[in-house]
Amino acid sequence: MISLEQARGIVRAALAAGNEAEMKPLSVIVLDAGGHVLAFEREDGAAPGRFEIAMGKAYGAVMLGMAGTAQMARAEAQAYFIGAANGAYGGRLIPVPGGILVRDATGAVIGAVGVTGDTSDNDAIAGKAGIESVGLTAEI
Amino acid sequence: MISLEQARGIVRAALAAGNEAEMKPLSVIVLDAGGHVLAFEREDGAAPGRFEIAMGKAYGAVMLGMAGTAQMARAEAQAYFIGAANGAYGGRLIPVPGGILVRDATGAVIGAVGVTGDTSDNDAIAGKAGIESVGLTAEI
Amino acid sequence: MISLEQARGIVRAALAAGNEAEMKPLSVIVLDAGGHVLAFEREDGAAPGRFEIAMGKAYGAVMLGMAGTAQMARAEAQAYFIGAANGAYGGRLIPVPGGILVRDATGAVIGAVGVTGDTSDNDAIAGKAGIESVGLTAEI
Amino acid sequence: MISLEQARGIVRAALAAGNEAEMKPLSVIVLDAGGHVLAFEREDGAAPGRFEIAMGKAYGAVMLGMAGTAQMARAEAQAYFIGAANGAYGGRLIPVPGGILVRDATGAVIGAVGVTGDTSDNDAIAGKAGIESVGLTAEI
Numbered sequence: 329m330i331s332l333e334q335a336r337g338i339v340r341a342a343l344a345a346g347n348e349a350e351m352k353p354l355s356v357i358v359l360d361a362g363g364h365v366l367a368f369e370r371e372d373g374a375a376p377g378r379f380e381i382a383m384g385k386a387y388g389a390v391m392l393g394m395a396g397t398a399q400m401a402r403a404e405a406q407a408y409f410i411g412a413a414n415g416a417y418g419g420r421l422i423p424v425p426g427g428i429l430v431r432d433a434t435g436a437v438i439g440a441v442g443v444t445g446d447t448s449d450n451d452a453i454a455g456k457a458g459i460e461s462v463g464l465t466a467e468i
Numbered sequence: 469m470i471s472l473e474q475a476r477g478i479v480r481a482a483l484a485a486g487n488e489a490e491m492k493p494l495s496v497i498v499l500d501a502g503g504h505v506l507a508f509e510r511e512d513g514a515a516p517g518r519f520e521i522a523m524g525k526a527y528g529a530v531m532l533g534m535a536g537t538a539q540m541a542r543a544e545a546q547a548y549f550i551g552a553a554n555g556a557y558g559g560r561l562i563p564v565p566g567g568i569l570v571r572d573a574t575g576a577v578i579g580a581v582g583v584t585g586d587t588s589d590n591d592a593i594a595g596k597a598g599i600e601s602v603g604l605t606a607e608i
Numbered sequence: 609m610i611s612l613e614q615a616r617g618i619v620r621a622a623l624a625a626g627n628e629a630e631m632k633p634l635s636v637i638v639l640d641a642g643g644h645v646l647a648f649e650r651e652d653g654a655a656p657g658r659f660e661i662a663m664g665k666a667y668g669a670v671m672l673g674m675a676g677t678a679q680m681a682r683a684e685a686q687a688y689f690i691g692a693a694n695g696a697y698g699g700r701l702i703p704v705p706g707g708i709l710v711r712d713a714t715g716a717v718i719g720a721v722g723v724t725g726d727t728s729d730n731d732a733i734a735g736k737a738g739i740e741s742v743g744l745t746a747e748i
Numbered sequence: 749m750i751s752l753e754q755a756r757g758i759v760r761a762a763l764a765a766g767n768e769a770e771m772k773p774l775s776v777i778v779l780d781a782g783g784h785v786l787a788f789e790r791e792d793g794a795a796p797g798r799f800e801i802a803m804g805k806a807y808g809a810v811m812l813g814m815a816g817t818a819q820m821a822r823a824e825a826q827a828y829f830i831g832a833a834n835g836a837y838g839g840r841l842i843p844v845p846g847g848i849l850v851r852d853a854t855g856a857v858i859g860a861v862g863v864t865g866d867t868s869d870n871d872a873i874a875g876k877a878g879i880e881s882v883g884l885t886a887e888i
Contacts, residue, residue, distance in 0.1 A: 332512050364516035368508040372472050375813025375857070376504035376782055380836040403828045410828060419835025423828065502656055502782010533655025548683045548690060548703065555699025556660040558838075577655070612792050644796035648788040652752050656784035 330360060330430060330439045334462045335367035338430075342443055342458030343371060351446035354454055357382040358430075359440045363390045366439070378444050384422030385451075386442030389429050391417060393437060395467045396427030396452065426451030429467040430459055438464070470500060470570065470579045474602045475507035478570075482583055482598030483511060486590075494585035494594055497522040498570075501578050503530045511585070518584050524562030525591075526582030529569050531557055533577060535607045536567035536592065566591030569607040570599055581606070610640060610710060610719045614742045615647040618710075622723055622738030623651060626730070634725035634734055637662040638710075641718050643670045651725070658724050664702030665731075666722030669709050671697060673717060675747045676707035676732065706731030709747040710739055721746070750780060750850065750859045754882045755787035758850075762863055762878030763791060766870070774865035774874055777802040778850075781858050783810045791865070798864050804842030805871075806862030809849050811837055813857060815887045816847035816872065846871030849887040850879055861886070 330338075335358040346354040353371035355378035360366050363386075370378050389395050392413065394402070403410040403423045414421040425448040430439045443455035452468040459466035470478075475498040486494040493511035495518035500506055503526075510518050529535050532553065534542070543550035543563045554561040565588040570579045583595035592608040599606035610618075615638040626634040633651035635658035640646050643666075650658050669675050672693065674682070683690040683703045694701040705728040710719045723735035732748040739746035750758075755778040766774040773791035775798035780786055783806075790798050809815050812833065814822070823830035823843045834841040845868040850859045863875040872888040879886035 332509060336509070360516065362516050365508055365519040366510050368505055369472060369476070370504075370506050375811060376500065376502055377811030377813075377837060379505040380811075381833060384832060384836040407828055411831070414832060414835055419832075419839070422832045422836060424826075424832075500782065502780065502784060504782060531655060531657030531660075533657075546704075548687055551691070552664060552694060552699075552702045552704075553661060555694055556664040556702060557657060559699070612789060616789070640796065642796050645788055645799040646790050648785055649752060649756070650784075650786050656780060656782055659785040 330358060330366060332366065334464070337462040338441060338458040339367055339369050341461035342441070342454045343369065345457035346446065346454040349450070351450050351454060354443055354445035354451070355379065355382045356455065356458065357386050357442040359386045359390055361390065361438050363387050371445070374445055381422055381444040382442035384420055384442070385424065385427030385444060386440040387417070388421035388423055389427035390437065390440035395429045396423065396425040396448070397468055399423035399427065400425060424448045425468060426455060428452060428455045428459060431465040431467060470498060470506060472506065474604070477602040478581060478598040479507050479509050481601035482581070482594045483509065485597035486586065486594040489590070491586035491590050491594060494583055494591070495519065495522045496595065496598065497526050497582040499526045499530055499580045501530065503527050506579070514585055521562055521584040522582035524560055524582070525564065525567030525584060526580040528557070528561035528563055529567035530577065530580035535569045536563065536565040536588070537608055539563035539567065540565060564588045565608060566595060568592060568595045568599060571605040571607060610638060610646060612646065614744070617742040618721060618738040619647055619649050621741035622721070622734045623649065625737035626726065626734040629730070631726035631730050631734060634723055634731070635659065635662045636735065636738065637666050637722040639666045639670055639720045641670065643667050646719070654725055661702055661724040662722035664700055664722070665704065665707030665724060666720040667697070668701035668703055669707035670717065670720035675709045676703065676705040676728070677748055679703035679707065680705060704728045705748060706735060708732060708735045708739060711745040711747060750778060750786060752786065754884070757882040758861055758878040759787050759789050761881035762861070762874045763789065765877035766866065766874040769870070771866035771870050771874060774863055774871070775799065775802045776875065776878065777806050777862045779806045779810055779860045781810065783807050786859070794865055801842055801864040802862035804840055804862070805844065805847030805864060806860040808837070808841035808843055809847035810857065810860035815849045816843065816845040817888055819843035819847065820845060844868045845888060846875060848872060848875045848879060851885040851887060
């Protein structure tokens with residue numbers, strides 16, 4: 329289980345990592361193991377629709393148990409599968425890097441993080457930094 | 469415009485007000501003037517679906533320009549109007565106290581706060597405390 | 609058929625009537641005989657969600673061939689009928705005054721106007737003024 | 749913030765630009781920074797469903813902070829990403845030219861314009877003319 333204190337730590341460290349690397353304004357979401365929102369922040373200057381993108385990245389990761397990088401590989405290999413999965417989840421998936429699984433010390437998935445605002449790869453780097461800052465394991 | 473720093477301040481002060489008054493675990497959302505999410509936090513122990521309730525309270529307030537207390541009064545006087553407005557907004561309204569308009573010094577609506585977890589009246593008290601902690605005006 | 613020139617005239621005259629009577633900021637929509645948008649304007653200071661309310665008032669009028677006042681009477685007499693009709697139209701009705709049928713000289717319905725922002729009765733007064741300003745007949 | 753007076757000016761100048769270049773009948777929408785409708789007009793002779801197309805072009809631009817030309821490039825490079833983003837926004841994106849970001853003198857996005865009716869490129873030309881006619885900056 330990700331506590332609110334941990335979720336806050338993840339959000340802050342991810343935003344700090346983005347700022348340090350001079351990324352564009354980021355938005356960061358933390359979901360629990362059921363895909364429900366624990367915490368979210370959108371930096372000043374980010375577009376208004378960033379919540380939905382961050383949510384879609386993290387939601388797909390936790391619901392499929394598959395991080396954004398793996399989802400993108402699957403979408404490129406077999407677009408209709410990811411398209412169909414997206415339909416099954418009500419159109420809520422965003423299958424690209426920046427959707428990151430969060431694992432505890434036993435390897436269990438305890439939630440997911442979604443980051444959006446810069447390139448998908450940079451989004452994933454910032455999210456990983458956030459997760460590791462609170463001693464948890466990130467699978468991008 | 470509500471900055472991320474102000475949004476964080478609102479969330480933290482609302483949660484602190486709830487804790488001090490020994491309310492149940494709260495969830496707090498801050499929306500911009502267009503109804504889009506700026507920040508959200510859900511306290512440990514809160515039910516997983518609290519994001520949607522907080523969102524619905526704040527979303528209706530900003531979209532209708534009418535705080536939760538006024539929405540509830542209208543729902544009690546003319547239930548089908550609020551029901552129909554809810555349909556027009558895709559079923560996203562929660563027309564009870566805890567949806568709070570945020571006004572700047574000129575009186576303009578610059579966003580809304582949604583609080584859920586305790587009684588609706590207590591939710592509104594906590595949200596008002598959060599908004600006032602950053603020098604903005606709350607209409608509950 | 610309502611021309612764009614007529615639709616513009618309706619919007620402008622409805623807003624002018626509201627301003628003259630010191631109503632709150634209004635939003636005015638003009639739909640064609642198929643319920644599709646011809647023109648819309650939202651005054652400065654109106655809440656962001658006013659399009660959906662104006663649309664719902666006018667859409668229900670033209671789709672049911674029943675103006676807002678008659679819809680409200682039906683909703684008060686038989687709430688489940690209006691509720692069910694609303695479901696059939698995807699939740700898009702707002703069954704209160706301010707949804708106004710537009711008739712030509714032969715009595716045929718050629719569109720509808722929706723006004724929102726002040727009391728429902730005032731909304732209807734402003735909309736009627738708009739419609740009559742271009743020589744068409746209003747049924748509120 | 750785009751005032752109603754500016755929004756009207758944008759709509760009129762965009763329609764005038766289309767007429768002067770002998771484009772097909774155009775429809776023009778102006779959205780605020782939260783993606784909510786400020787003004788819309790559909791020229792005589794345009795198809796009834798033009799509101800939804802104009803809306804989709806402008807809505808995607810403002811929600812993603814990305815104009816139609818950039819959305820189209822992304823859709824051509826990574827179709828499933830734009831498809832997925834569309835799902836996250838409830839199917840409301842139209843990712844082609846004619847969705848135009850409106851920036852103020854500081855460079856901040858203060859809304860978006862959507863134009864439809866002629867070719868996508870011509871739609872964008874007419875919208876840009878509209879935006880520039882009121883002294884604002886267009887990103888097509």
